Amino acid sequence: MTESDKLKTKASSTTRHPSSRRVVFIDRDGVINIDLWKYVEYWHEFKFEPSAVPALKALSDHGFDIFIISNQAGVGDGIFSAEQLWSVHENMVRELSAQGVRIHGAHYCVHSKHADCSCRKPKTGLLEKAVEGISFDHSRTFFVGDKLGDIEAGKKFKVRTILVRTGYGAESEKKLTPELAPDHIVDNLGAAVPVILKAQG
Numbered sequence: 711m712t713e714s715d716k717l718k719t720k721a722s723s724t725t726r727h728p729s730s731r732r733v734v735f736i737d738r739d740g741v742i743n744i745d746l747w748k749y750v751e752y753w754h755e756f757k758f759e760p761s762a763v764p765a766l767k768a769l770s771d772h773g774f775d776i777f778i779i780s781n782q783a784g785v786g787d788g789i790f791s792a793e794q795l796w797s798v799h800e801n802m803v804r805e806l807s808a809q810g811v812r813i814h815g816a817h818y819c820v821h822s823k824h825a826d827c828s829c830r831k832p833k834t835g836l837l838e839k840a841v842e843g844i845s846f847d848h849s850r851t852f853f854v855g856d857k858l859g860d861i862e863a864g865k866k867f868k869v870r871t872i873l874v875r876t877g878y879g880a881e882s883e884k885k886l887t888p889e890l891a892p893d894h895i896v897d898n899l900g901a902a903v904p905v906i907l908k909a910q911g
Contacts, residue, residue, distance in 0.1 A: 731775050733846040734906060735837060735869070737855035738780040738816075740877015741899055742766070743802075745856070749784035751794055753801040759876055761900025766811045768903045772910075777840040778816040779853070779863075781831050786822035795820065815840050832862035837869075850909050852893075854902050858882050861892045870894075870909065872902045 739745050744757045769776055784790050795818060803813050817836040819829040829835030837853075853864030856877035864871035871892040873879055876899070883895060896902050 730845045730847060732773050732910065733777065733841060733844065733851045734769055734774045735777050735779045735840065735851070735853040735864070736766075736899070737853075737857065737860045738778050740856040740879065741854060741874055742778070745877040749782070749789055750798055751784070751790040753798050756798055756802060758805075759898060761898040763806065763809050763811065765899040765903050766806060766813075767809055769906065770811045772907060774906075775814040775844070775846075776812070777814055777837075778818075779831070779836045779840065779860075780816070780818050781859070782818045782820050783823040783830070785818075785820035786825060792820060831857075831859040832866065834863055834867045837863060837867045850911070852902070852906050852909070854899060854906075856882060858885060858890060861886075861890055864892075865890070872896060872905060874898050874902060 736742060739750060742759060742762045743750065744759055746755060750756050766776060782795055785792050785795055799816055806813060817840050819827065819831065819836060821827040821830055827835070829839070848868045849870070851869040852872055853860055853867070853869050854872045854874060855861060855864070856874050856879035861871045861873055872894045873882060873892040875883065875895070875897050886892070894902070894905050896905065
């Protein structure tokens, strides 16, 4: 088993629920943490977006299963290691847990940008893996991201989509087409929370 395979196996463990759950998919870089315009290789480089922790806490308090869905091609391209990615992830989860946030699963595509894999967004492999064994309502489920690939993946998976203007979001907004229009555009993850809650009825 390669280090990438170990990471994917480790990151794919989630809590299984027999009944229908509230689910939300959230991209990481540029949504949860401030985008550095490069890969986050070390924990000291990771800084939460100002609204992210309160937003995640609100979703957690309302009973959402929170899944992080992120392309991390830097591993496959040899820029940083799977161990580095997992170290950043574990520190992030530890910090969020201390703030009362539970992350139910994190699913990273660690293949090269040029690899023909089934998991790199805008493909839906990560989303499919995240919700294996979980019953949920697609019509009330959201994918929150800052890139066009996030929106496309959400649409392919038939969930609702929210584009945030943090990270690459402001630039992504300029490139939207009628076919690739998100259901909502908001300033940040904090502003996405009321939209998500309202959709629950």
